[in-house]
Structure formats: structure tokens, C-alpha cells
Amino acid sequence: MIKIPSISIKPYGIAIYEQYPTNFHRRENDFLHPYRWQPPRRNSPEGIISAKAARRIQAALKWLLFFSKTKKAYNRETHRWVRFRISLITLTLSSPQRHSDQVIKSRLFNQLLTELREQNGMIHYVWRAEKQENGNIHFHLVTNVFIQAAKLREKWNRIQNKLGYVDAYANRMNAQIHSFADYYNTFAGQASTTILRQRYIYGTTTRWQNPNSTDIHSVRRVRDLARYLCKYLCKNLLSEYTSYDTIPPHLLVHGKLWGLSQTLSALKNVTAVVDRFLFDDLTTLCTEFAGRIIRHDYCTFIPVSFAEIIRSRCSAILRCIYERLKEIGIHMLQLA
DSSP: OOOEEEEEEETTEEEEEEEOOTTOOOOGGGSSSOOOOOOOOOOOOTTSBOHHHHHHHHHHHHHHHHHOOOEEEEETTTTEEEEESOEEEEEOOSSOOOSOHHHIIIIIIHHHHHHHHHHHOOOSEEEEEEEOTTSOEEEEEEESSOOOHHHHHHHHHHHHGGGTHHHHHHHHHHHHOSSHHHHHHHHTTSSOHHHHHHHHHHHHHTTTOSOOOEEEEOOTTOSSHHHHHHHHHTOSBGGGSSSGGGSOGGGOOOSOOEEEOHHHHTOSOEEEEOOHHHHHHHHHHHHHTGGGOEEOSSEEEEOOOHHHHHHTTOHHHHHHHHHHHHHTTOOHHHHO
């Protein structure tokens, strides 16, 4: 029976396999081993990221980095042009959480994503929900759009105050803080005296109505950005505990734990039928990375990164990737 040689390209490697024509139905005798149906495994333990979900997040981050080029943006706060590639954002609640995780995500975080898409042109992004030690939910957001820090804080504070979190923070600060001495005694050790005084002056000037609930991390000097982002978004996994029962209940997130933009959801892999140009590229990779090749019953896997594919000048493989990106609306020349 005819089988068609094909490849599946992912951020962490290329799988080479054979597939039947789409109109052909395989018989049980076509499998190398007797086929026995097994019920699907429970892969999604409630409240914490599984190993499979972590791999999906890591793949999405590597896709995002692949088509996100370094570009310039004007920072209105510093009045300077800055070079950036990725924005790593953390969002927190300004007072103890009083609503369920589902309510926070549907009424607050979802509105922020909508406004960032409509007002800031955010198209490609990855997010994850996580619990702090105090039981509050917080969010990590990675995107390739430059966002002004002050504008982001004002936006998130306005949104989270729909449920009264900023007002609760302001009431607590007005009740507890009457002088800089009170502020210093409360937050001593978190920063230097000069910074604490600046924060105190800003807080009293704004009547504590604009708390520091957002953080945009600087990743400009990070050498291995892919590894850094994967480690940052994929910490506190199920595999870090001996069993599900040993996970502290206050660290479990109820409802959806992570999400992707539509573009990244469509980029699980890039498939193509092997022609003579792809065959030449695969021969180059198999020769250059012969020691890495992993052979399975149904496929051969070459663990290579996008950077290694580019360095090996595998133009046919890159053309397949670029064509798939164009299909979902990502044009590399526009992002350069």
C-alpha cells in the first residue's frame, strides 16, 4: 500500500513519518503491533499545569519568539526610543481576593485582553494564571507588542476596581498609613529609603488610587530568552510534587489555567509532504545532527531548533514555515 513521506515541524524538532492518502482507511494489520483501544488518560489535573500543558506553552513561546523581530518603539514615559522584542507582564490584585478565580478571569482579565487587542494592537500572546502564597490569583502575559507601563497600570487598576479591589486597597492604606514613618515601618526591607519615600509621596498624591499592580519585566539583557520565558511561565508544575494530594490547596487555580491567541493556537506544528527540496534539507540535518536522531516505530525525530535550521540554510523547510505563517495572517516582512 502506498505511503507518503511527510514531516511535522515543531519548535523543538522535526518528525519524519509516512502517512496514507487522506481517503484511505488503515486496517488493524497495518499497525506494527496489535492495536488495542485504550481509554484516554486524565491529563488535566484541576488547578495546576500538567507536563503536557507545559510543553504546549513552551512550544507557543518558541513560535512567538521565532516570528517576533526586534523593533523600535517610542517610550512616552522616558521620551526615548527603545528597542524591544518581547513584553513580559505580571498582573496582580491590589487587595485580598474576595471573588472566585473564574469571576476574576471572566470579568477582569478577559476585559484587559480585549482592550489590549483593540487599543494596543495585541494579536499574538500567551498567558498563564497562577496563585500567590497569599492565595491571590495573578497572571503572566507574554506578547510582542510594546505597552507603556503607566498606561497598563492605569488600565488594569480601572478594570480591577470594577470589583472594588483598588478601593479596598485605598481604604486600608488611608486607615493604616498616616505618615512616612508608618509607611516605612510597614514596607521596610522591600526597597531603599529613597525609593520608599518616592512611593509614599506618589501614593499620597494619588490618594492610593493607583497601586503598583502591574510589572513589565525587562528581558533585553537575557541571553537565552526562550529558556527564560519557558522557565518563568512553566514553574509550579504538577511534576514538581510527589502526588496531586500534596499540592497546597491555596495554590490551585480553579477554571482555565492558561491560554493562547488564535494565531498561536493554530501553530501547533507545520506539516508538509517531502519533495526533493525538503529531502535535501532533511539529509543535511541528518548528517549534521546524526548523534541526536531518535528513531521510533512510526517516525524519526530530529531534535533541532529554529536557529539551527536557519544556520544550516534549510531554505525549503523555512519556506514551509513561512507559508504556514502567511496562512494564519503572520507576515514576516511586516514584523521585521
